Structures are given as C-alpha cells and as structure tokens.
Amino acid sequence: SQKIEQNSEALNIQEGKTATLTCNYTNYSPAYLQWYRQDPGRGPVFLLLIRENEKEKRKERLKVTFDTTLKQSLFHITASQPADSATYLCALPRSNDYKLSFGAGTTVTVRA
Amino acid sequence: DGGITQSPKYLFRKEGQNVTLSCEQNLNHDAMYWYRQDPGQGLRLIYYSQIVNDFQKGDIAEGYSVSREKKESFPLTVTSAQKNPTAFYLCASSIRPSGFWEQYFGPGTRLTVT
Numbered sequence: 001s002q003k004i005e006q007n008s009e010a011l012n013i014q015e016g017k018t019a020t021l022t023c024n025y026t027n028y029s030p031a032y033l034q035w036y037r038q039d040p041g042r043g044p045v046f047l048l049l050i051r052e053n054e055k056e057k058r059k060e061r062l063k064v065t066f067d068t069t070l071k072q073s074l075f076h077i078t079a080s081q082p083a084d085s086a087t088y089l090c091a092l093p094r095s096n097d098y099k100l101s102f103g104a105g106t107t108v109t110v111r112a
Numbered sequence: 113d114g115g116i117t118q119s120p121k122y123l124f125r126k127e128g129q130n131v132t133l134s135c136e137q138n139l140n141h142d143a144m145y146w147y148r149q150d151p152g153q154g155l156r157l158i159y160y161s162q163i164v165n166d167f168q169k170g171d172i173a174e175g176y177s178v179s180r181e182k183k184e185s186f187p188l189t190v191t192s193a194q195k196n197p198t199a200f201y202l203c204a205s206s207i208r209p210s211g212f213w214e215q216y217f218g219p220g221t222r223l224t225v226t
Contacts, residue, residue, distance in 0.1 A: 004154065032212060043116075043202050043217030044155075089154070093211030099170070100211040102147075102154040 002027045004103040006090060011108045013080055021075040021106045023090035028101075030092040033066055033073050038087045038105065047088075080110045115139065118203050118218035125197075125225050133188045133221045135203030141216070143209040144186040148172060149200045149220075158201075161186055162209040190223065197225045 003026040013019050023033070032051045036044035050057045050066045050073065057064050063076040077084050087105040094101050116137045125131045137144065143162050147155040157170030161180040175194025180186050186205075190197045201221045206213040 034211075034214065041200075041220070041222075043204070043220050044215075045217070046214035049212075049214065091211075098209075098211045099157060099160065100215065104152055104154045 002094060002101065004028075004090065004092060004101060006088075006103040007106040008104075011106060013108070013110055015081060015110055015112050017080055019077040019080050019084070019108050019110070021077075021088055021108070023073040023075065023103055025071050025092055028071070028092050029095060030068075032093065033064075034091040034100065035062075035064060035073075035075050036089040036091060036102075038089060040087075044089055044102075077108070080108075082110045082112050085109045116203060116205055116216055116218035118201075118221050120221060121219065123221055123223045125223070127225055128192045129225075130189055130191050131197075131223065131225075133190065133201055133203075133223070135186045135188065135218060136184055137186075137203075137205045137216070137218075138184060139205055139207075139216060140183070141205035141207050142183075143206045143213075144180065145204045145206075145215065146170075146176070146178065146186070146188045147202045147204065149202060155202065158188065160209070190225075197223060199223060 005024045034049045035047045038044040061078045065074045087107045089105040091100040091102045119134045145160045146158040159178040161167040177189045203218040204215040206215045
C-alpha cells in the first residue's frame with residue numbers, strides 16, 4: 001500500500017540553526033511533491049512544489065530536495081526563527097487518481 | 113480578498129444529529145475538496161468535486177454527503193451514520209483537479225459530537 005512517513009518526533013531547535021525535515025514515501029512514483037505549513041487550529045498553506053527533475057528548489061530561507069531513487073524529500077529551514085514554528089506537511093499525488101495524499105506532518109519549534 | 117471561508121469555526125452537536133459544514137470560495141477554482149484531520153494523522157480525503165454538479169467519494173466517504181450546485185460552494189453534511197465524527201474538517205480548492213496544482217485551504221471547522 002502507499003505510505004508517506006515524516007519525522008515522527010517533533011523537532012526543537014535553537015534560533016538561527018537549520019531545521020531538516022524528512023518525507024519518505026513507499027509505493028508512489030510521484031512526478032512532483034508539495035510542502036505545506038500548518039499553524040495550530042488553521043488550514044495548511046502551500047509553500048513549495050518540486051518536480052522529479054528538479055533535484056533542489058529554494059524559496060527564501062527554505063530549501064527542498066527530491067531524490068526519487070531514495071524515495072525521499074528533505075525540507076530545510078535555514079537561519080530559523082521563532083516565527084517558523086509550525087507543522088510542516090509533505091504531499092504527493094497518488095498513482096491512480098492524482099489526488100494528493102498528505103503525510104502526518106512534523107512539528108517544528110524554534111527557541112529564541 | 114480572494115480565499116476560502118468555512119463556517120462555523122467551532123460546532124457542537126449531539127449524537128444522532130446531522131450537521132452541515134459550509135465551504136465557500138471566490139477564487140474561481142474548478143476543484144474543491146473536503147478533508148478530515150485527526151491528531152497524529154495526515155489529512156484524509158472525504159469527498160472531492162472536479163466541476164459543478166459532479167463529485168466523487170474519497171477515502172473515507174461513509175457517513176458523509178456533499179453537494180456542488182454552485183462553483184463557489186461545496187457544503188459537507190456529517191450524518192448520524194458517521195461513527196466517529198469529532199474531528200477538524202478542512203475544505204480546500206485548486207484551480208484544476210490534478211494534484212499538481214496547489215491547494216488553498218480554508219480555516220477549518222472543529223466539530224465536536226457528544
């Protein structure tokens with residue numbers, strides 16, 4: 001069956017450090033992958049989409065990599081700030097209907 | 113301002129009652145979705161609609177119903193047949209139905225059934 005696994009443990013980091021989140025998937029062959037941010041009690045907000053032929057993509061302090069051989073995407077927040085504290089979700093299209101499946105998310109807390 | 117609105121933010125119901133959650137978008141998006149989010153789980157797709165007057169079941173449609181009579185509106189009814197309805201419900205839309213297009217989410221409705 002298709003499965004998406006994100007860091008099960010919450011991530012606590014010091015302000016200014018880099019947070020690295022993983023998204024591993026099984027039985028998907030995604031042509032792209034999306035990342036979302038979700039604050040407590042609110043709906044997710046789209047951050048980035050990376051295509052399978054784009055090994056790396058950047059947006060401001062965010063960097064995403066996509067390795068289809070390892071079946072993994074890494075999401076980096078560089079020079080982290082307390083305002084980056086949130087839950088980050090990865091999402092992949094399903095093979096049968098191309099609807100998005102979402103991971104459970106990784107919660108990041110940045111300490112000042 | 114374009115976006116998606118959901119109402120109400122909090123909803124309390126007694127067991128055995130049907131309840132309808134509202135979702136409206138003014139983004140002129142073709143596709144709309146309903147998800148359910150439970151603690152520690154990913155978003156699970158309840159229903160989706162690719163176009164007006166058409167909708168399909170998602171992964172957990174049992175106990176739910178929807179309608180799409182207008183492009184802007186996609187209300188979700190949680191019926192008394194839904195065994196565990198207490199959850200955070202999220203409505204989303206995308207310009208086209210494919211998963212390639214980013215989804216815009218509403219603020220969510222937290223439903224508590226006792």
